[in-house]
Amino acid sequence: MPPKPTFPCPMCGADVPLKAKACPHCGACDKTGWNEEATGYDGLGLPDDDFDYEKFKEEEFGQPHKVRGKRRLWWWTTVILAIILIILSLANLMFRD
Numbered sequence: 001m002p003p004k005p006t007f008p009c010p011m012c013g014a015d016v017p018l019k020a021k022a023c024p025h026c027g028a029c030d031k032t033g034w035n036e037e038a039t040g041y042d043g044l045g046l047p048d049d050d051f052d053y054e055k056f057k058e059e060e061f062g063q064p065h066k067v068r069g070k071r072r073l074w075w076w077t078t079v080i081l082a083i084i085l086i087i088l089s090l091a092n093l094m095f096r097d
Contacts, residue, residue, distance in 0.1 A: 014025035
């Protein structure tokens with residue numbers, strides 16, 4: 001059985017059977033992108049020339065935030081250990097015979 005003739009979808013590049021009403025991959029049809037004005041698919045999937053990488057990073061990852069939790073944790077750990085050390089030193093002085 002010979003393979004069915006196909007053409008590349010102008011929107012996503014997937015193989016579309018010749019008599020298909022829409023692309024089986026992306027759903028594009030004559031009304032949404034199979035018309036003559038549709039831009040051709042180059043198959044590379046690269047961003048456009050006007051792609052703004054900084055804007056993409058901000059949209060994808062948001063603003064970088066500082067990790068303050070660890071710093072605060074270490075500060076409180078130091079304070080608690082200092083208090084325990086003082087209490088133990090005082091206890092040692094009081095119960096010394």
